[in-house]
Amino acid sequence: MKFPKEFKKYLILIKTAWLRQLVYRTTIYAYRFGNIFDILFQMAIWMAVYKSTEVVYGYTYHQMLTYIMISWLINFFISNFGVEDTIARNIQNGELSIYLVRPLSYLKAITAFSIGRASMSIISGAIMQIGVIAVFHNHVLPPSSIWAIVEIIFIVLISYFVRLELSMLLGMLALWIIEISGILHISNVIIRLLSGGYAPLSLLPAAVYQACLFFPFAYIIFLPTQLYLGKISLLQGFYGILIELAWLAVLYVIIKIVWRKGLRQYEAVGI
């Protein structure tokens, strides 16, 4: 009966994350406002662009606005709201020690906590999302097929964890580098850009586009939006899922290695 008890620890952590979120109502509202401005701003830009042209890099007006809307939604679902900051802070002020002496895995705890935060955001963001979709429903296209939606849901689920793994790796940099906030900020912008979170990757130079397909980034946001628009087939989507799963595993192994080395570093300098 070892497993259920272990599992319960992390369930309680998810609950604690919820409780903490509820304390900070203002933060929740502020985030949601930020989300809304994010989408309105992007929509406005693209609407302006399409005033003078019909097609941009193979995207019609409706396709582009759909892309922006879907990538915005996905970006919202996979957001972990600064796990890298939490890890970096725990390392810098030595609070990591408190986790290390308790019968609990720090990285699992962080994962549980992040799931708690994300699920709370998704619930608190539901009304906002429905609102935004309602406002723009005349400008966006329906999904290419119901099966595409099934694949997309699956992909977004994996994407959440891939994104979380990337955040964890970024946060662990704090074990080696003291001043880390600048790196975190630029990294997050780059990750979103390379994932297709700002605009379709096809807008990027061909070489960068190819590189994005090799790295895990493209599968986080770009792949599911392409599926939605029907620009790739379900089979291609399935291959994408396999590649993303492979990255999920690879990143997991990298985290394990980096964490083990990092803890040795943590010990060596006695933060």
Added chain:
Amino acid sequence: MAIIEVRNLRKTYDYYKKQPGLWASVKGLFKREKLFVEAVKDISFTIEEGELVGFLGPNGAGKTTTLKMLSGILHPSSGTATVLDFLPHKRQKEYQKQFSLVMGQKNQLWWDLPAMESFILNREIYEIPEAEFKVNLDELVDLLDIRDVLDIQVRKLSLGQRMKCELVAALLHKPRILFLDEPTIGLDVVAQKNIRDFIKRYNQQKKTTIILTSHYMDDIRELCKRVIIIDHGQIIYDGLLDDLIMKYAPHKLLKVTFNEPGVKKDEVQKFGKVQKFNQFEVEFAVKREEVKTVATNILSSDLPVDDILIDEVDIDDVIRTIFKRK
């Protein structure tokens, strides 16, 4: 069988010479100068079950490093620490469930939630059965008298209340060993005393082995029969607190106050070594065995004695002399 056994324990930290700033840090990834500091050099000691031992030493002496090795946060550079037959740095759950570490400067409680939520989380983390949890919680809450603050956000509590809650969180799983790293730091005198009284009573009732570090001599004097003094990473004294005073302070203090018109310095010097002098108050340092004689001599002299007081040398002073001598 000793509950804690430390043999030739060493810890060397390495650190880099680092210029401040982001760019310098990035540069530092490629080229930097490595330096070493020996935080703990070859220390050995054993602690029996139920003891309450005080770790004493100035900042940076190696106290916290030692506690961190005993609790498994740090891996010793060499030597061994065995606690409850476990090697702490392996971080086995079976070991972690049997001790607690409380650091006065770091909190395990969730800052933005009532303490109760952190207690519940610890119930799960330490896999404490529901019934046992209730009994332990009730007992601790009553002992520390904090029932009315359990539902208040931790960040709104006073430092003293927060430390009490930290102690509850640390003791819910009935650890056999408790490491307390400066539990009274920053507290006012009353709060310090409350915490101190609690630690004392808890140790007596539960026979929990406690290692305590503190900068406040009152803590040590009140709580610890045995002290281990560490300086520059080495143990310079390990024994009873009373013996420490005997050993390092072979004399007592004799404080004499005089009435008008007071005394002159050369009038009193013949009685013993004068430590402090003013016209109406003189302090002598007198060998223990000579205290009575000297006191009698002063009283029977024709000096205008008003009062006479025999005192033990202040332990702060003893410790200060020890550290100065090093």
